[in-house]
Amino acid sequence: MGAYAFSALIFAMVALAGWQISRRVAWWRLGAPAEVAWGRGLLALPRRYLVDVHHVVARDPYASRMHAVVAGGLVAASILTALAVLPPLGGSRLYWAIVALAFSVTVIGSLLVGARRYPRKPAKLSAGRFQILPFLLLAYAVGGLISAALLAWGGASAATLLPALALAAAGGLGLAYEVRRGPMRHAFAGALHLVAHPRPGRFEGRPDTALAPLDLDAPKLGAETPADLAWNRLLSYDSCIQCGRCETACPAFAAGQPLNPKRLIQDLVAGLTGDEASYAGSPYPNARPVADDTPPLARLIGEDARIHPDTLWACTTCRACVEECPMMIEHVDAIVSLRRHQTMELGLPPEKAAEPLAELRGAGEAGGRALSARTDFAAGLDLPLISVRGEADVLLWLGDGAYDLRYGRTLRALVRLMRDAGVDFAVLGAEERDTGDLARRLGDEASFQDLARKNVETLNRYRFNRIITADPHALHALRNEYRPFGGDWTVVHHTVFLLELVEAGKLAPGRLAGLSVTYHDPCYLGRYNGETEAPRALLDLIGVERREMARSGKRAMCCGGGGGAPVSDVAGERRIPDIRMGQAMETGAQVVAVACPTCTAMLEGVTGVRPEVKDVAELVLAAMETPR
């Protein structure tokens, strides 16, 4: 009898959880339609969970072990208990001993969960319902353990079993109830999110990071309310476990700007249903005043809405949050959708961004400068124009860094190295327009698409084998984001190209012995395109002492220059490049090696005594001038 009551508890929990989930599903269905490859997603689920999710979770070894023990114990114990409805199992004392074992694992897991939050909760974790979670887990696990143990030893009587079952029921039903609004929501939403993930390419080993083109004839451009986001995006926000890993990684949060990706995701969740438990994690730093109370499904962005525009514009689109999120949530996509609405439907880009956006439309260049002036940096270098030559092995894409005096030095170094190696190359000259990266990140998709079409048209007029660029933003646009507009080329970053030239023996740099260098990964090269090794290999080849910052490679911190953040210029307490330079200085290196015009400009802008900032190409050129 007791055995049946016990397994009945599990069925009651499943029923309650199912009811709670169905209430949640109704909300997701309010979202915009999305195409989901269900079959492929379902088949891939185990792999996505065990490999991809685990890969991220394992970066925090304690959390990883804790989760394995508590989730493994919980699921195993519950399934085993449910199976006890089968008479041969329910009547077997050995079986109950096994169940007791599973529950004792759950007890250990629950204690681990509790130990992370008590006596002191780390700042990145949320309080509120999350602080109750260890008690619910413990009640269920301890109640279950005692019940199973009593059944195993045959000492079960109503008097002994009832209190234990009551304890298990309190915890278990509590957990099931929490599936709708509390921490346990992440389990169901997370699993479904892995199946219906909007960027399945992430799990197939390719960096699926290009923004999706927006249909400019859609009745509403961008997302105004949560219902304008696709339903599987709403589902993904529900899977957030409020672990705060994104918050710790976010450069805008660290700089005291009013952005916290975790809070942002929770605002999207709360903006949907209106009955969400109040948020109990760290706030937006220096939060700007917004409306106290907003109805569900209302406009999300505005000084009189849920999220202040400054929050939206503080993001550098660095993807650090996405990289760290164990639930594989795509924060940047959400931010760009919301920005598209602000810019294209309301005409409210950040105040200082209006001018560069207007110049992009009027002059094809964010500074309103003459396109022919792009090659001014190369005065005396005699850059060959592809319009004169008609074809070349390599097309060198200069990017908007070419207008910058400091970055001109880097490009001169690159051009000289290519000359030394006898590369057959040419530039577009006055035919090169801005890639539209800035416009796109600022939500002006119309200008981006216009520039993309014009650039694709220009490039497809010429014959070349590869495009080389020193600008990772241009690289990302040309390689990944121009594809839907007919751009299909091999695009190579200059560090990869230089490495190739050195390895082929076409460049024979000497060794800069005695120089210590730390390399700062550009977000658009490392995280967006997964390229972190070529610049390091080059640095090793020229014999410098390479030191790594605590955050490097795909987990590097942003310089603060992406996503239009420098033109949005949202006030904070510190500057992002100052923080990053501080991290570089901790290594004690004499030089910070960069590989991006934006990083160069941001890090060169750091005042005070600091290491020199040099592009990898400049270092290689310097090594060419020293003996081997």
Add this chain to the structure above:
Amino acid sequence: MKIVVLLSAGLHPVSGQSILPKVEAQALRLALALGEARGRHAGPTAFPASDALGHGLPHLVHVEIPAEADPVPALVATLEADQPDLILAGRRGQGGDETGLAPYAVASRLGMALVSDAIAVERGEADGTVIVHQALPKGARRRLVVRLPAVVTVHPDAPAPRAFAYGVARRGIVETRLAPPGLPAAERLEERPYRRRPKLMRSAPACGSASERLAAAMGATSSGVANVMVNPTPEEAARAILAHLRAIGVLPPKAA
């Protein structure tokens, strides 16, 4: 109040692409702050004046005329029909061979007053008036009460235009009208080779310091001296004018 903003086909000063001149987008912002406004463009196509739709203009009237035609008669004819109270325009043309005189020509043919270089326009206290804040040289400002109807040209120091928004532009309406028949053909401009002309020097005053004489010879007004009086009493103003007329020798010096 019926407001019309004159919009032209400008060229980007660097790239030469067709764009809506920025100062006209600024004029549009002033107009929209006052109330409902319509745009008016005379030219072969609505673009690039139609960019004003993206800056918040709900309705553009495009009067279709041939590329080589003078836009002024077409503008005057349609404006006479519409009878606007206030016409806003940019302070200078930005379209290659434009003269920049269209607002003046329109004002003169419609018999309206023209106030140049506005940086702000508000409704006046009395009905049928507006208050225009005018930008004067050297950063000086002047506040004028203007009786409507009037043409007001806008200065680049006016507030920055509203950002262009693609979605807003989609919602705007372009109404194309054929130019009224029988418009006079554009005056053909005569082209002549450039001829240097002797620079006319104002006769330098015999007195004063060397720098004063130099400044006078170069036609500069006396810099550094305040020549703007804010809200003077009629007596003060009259005295100032008399003093000035005496100083430049129009009136005889005050009898001692």
